[in-house]
Amino acid sequence: MLKNTKFNDSEMARMASILIKYYHFHKKQKDIAQEMGISPGLVNTILSQAKKNGFVQNLISMPKENVLAAHVQELFSPDIPAPNxxxxxxxxxxxxxxxxxxxxxxxxxxxxxxxxxxxxxxxxxxxxxxxxxxxxxxxxxxxxxxxxxxxxxxxxxxxxxxxxxxxxxxxxxxxxxxxxxxxxxxxxxxxxxxxxxxxxxxxxxxxxxxxxxxxxxxxxxxxxxxxxxxxxxxxxxxxxxxxxxxxxxxxxxxxxxxxxxxxxxxxxxxxxxxxxxxxxxxxxxxxxxxxxxxxxxxxxxxxxxxxxxxxxxxxxxxxxxxxxxxxxxxxxxxx
The missing domain is CATH 3.40.50.1360 (Rossmann fold)
Incomplete structure (x- = not known):
């Protein structure tokens, strides 16, 4: 994927969630996939896209509301399989x-x-x-x-x-x-x-x-x-x-x-x-x-x-x- 690719709101929200789970909370890709109800391969692809587009190095590149949403998801009960x-x-x-x-x-x-x-x-x-x-x-x-x-x-x-x-x-x-x-x-x-x-x-x-x-x-x-x-x-x-x-x-x-x-x-x-x-x-x-x-x-x-x-x-x-x-x-x- 080319750098500076545009993502829609839904894609940005999902990317923010995966990035924070992976880099901030240090979760494994397979665990993230299970939490979000997606495949480990898709998690890996999204992480690669984020890196190519500069989101990993600089959180400011990502809208603050997406980052907040990803953090809030961590407050849900662990019994909830795919919190949003x-x-x-x-x-x-x-x-x-x-x-x-x-x-x-x-x-x-x-x-x-x-x-x-x-x-x-x-x-x-x-x-x-x-x-x-x-x-x-x-x-x-x-x-x-x-x-x-x-x-x-x-x-x-x-x-x-x-x-x-x-x-x-x-x-x-x-x-x-x-x-x-x-x-x-x-x-x-x-x-x-x-x-x-x-x-x-x-x-x-x-x-x-x-x-x-x-x-x-x-x-x-x-x-x-x-x-x-x-x-x-x-x-x-x-x-x-x-x-x-x-x-x-x-x-x-x-x-x-x-x-x-x-x-x-x-x-x-x-x-x-x-x-x-x-x-x-x-x-x-x-x-x-x-x-x-x-x-x-x-x-x-x-x-x-x-x-x-x-x-x-x-x-x-x-x-x-x-x-x-x-x-x-x-x-x-x-x-």
Whole structure:
């Protein structure tokens, strides 16, 4: 391959991941191949391409977001066979709304790259997922879309069921079938019970999950506080029990372990074990969408606990995630 060959974003991200695993973490080519689900020969070829194009000697030649993404991949649980991280670059003075939209755009493009007709999707709630839905441009047919949980419905940004309906509007009623779960007040009614159990079973087997992240503490949004109050849950008591975050209406600690609490009694939802099982599959995608420094602790726990196999975040959040881990070297060790 000629020097200065141009690579697309996907090729650059994969190259960055392989380079950092090989030169920074000193992993063997066969181990890298196994982690990434590719052949050792392809790993060797990519390393050769990187050397010919000058990426090995000078890390500055490679976009910083690709390098960050490669480092973040090392934070995933070793149970995840082929972790992926997408880091969206932003300048420090960008507004929160622009940052939110940027994450949504990245998530939409990722979904369009992996989606197909007949795909099954399970959605969590949250603003980032709402923005992803708004940014979808490609249409697919015969899509089955499920709620991950039947949570409170105060706000279209956080209500799972309303987001399912937003996707219905985006794709059109002839292209997809929505499957929603009853909320806390209705989940035990006989009229809903059987259908809800069937929906949960199907939702847990989805091809793609999109998960949001809720961090406890000062960063807990006003809507989430209202949801907690309505459910009769004191979020401060959850903190006292070592809970650092909530995703898909399940609480977890700093190790990413599910902590059984009032949410499990009051919300009908896909079990965390089912989500983690999907994340361990090479053929399924469990995508975590989150950004912002207040969510770093919860995000780090989710990656460690095996809650997903793909993270889409921004550059400042990625840098903060790495603060307690390996520092990003400005240069690779020369060959």
């Amino acid at each position: 991280a997408i880091v969206v670059p932003f300048s420090k003075n960008i507004s929160g709304q622009e940052r939110l939209r940027g994450i949504g755009v990245a998530a939409a493009r990722y979904f369009e790259a992996i989606a197909r007709d007949g795909i099954h999707i399970t959605l969590d709630g949250g603003e980032t997922i709402f923005c992803m839905i708004e940014e979808l441009r490609r249409a697919f047919s015969q899509i089955e879309v499920y709620s991950v949980a039947g949570g409170p419905q105060y706000d279209p940004y956080t209500s799972v069921n309303l987001l399912v309906n937003c996707l219905l509007v985006q794709f059109g009623a002839t292209r997809m079938n929505p499957h929603i779960l009853p909320g806390p007040r209705d989940k035990d009614l006989p009229i809903y019970k059987k259908k809800a159990q069937n929906t949960l079973k199907a939702a847990s087997k989805a091809d793609v999950f999109f998960l949001g992240v809720g961090a406890l503490g000062r960063s807990l949004s006003r809507t989430n506080r209202k949801n907690m109050d309505d459910l009769g849950i004191d979020y401060k008591k959850l903190q006292d029990r070592g809970i650092v975050g909530i995703s898909a209406y399940s609480a977890f600690d700093a190790e990413g372990e599910h902590v059984i609490c009032e949410l499990d009694e009051k919300i009908l939802k896909v079990a965390p074990e089912q989500i983690k099982k999907a994340a361990r599959s090479r053929n399924r995608h469990v995508v975590i969408l989150a950004y912002g420094l207040p969510k770093v602790k919860a995000l780090r726990a989710m990656l460690k606990g095996g809650w997903g196999n793909c993270l889409i975040t921004d550059s400042s959040t990625a840098e903060k995630l790495l603060d307690k881990n390996e520092r990003i070297s400005k240069h690779f060790t020369p060959i």
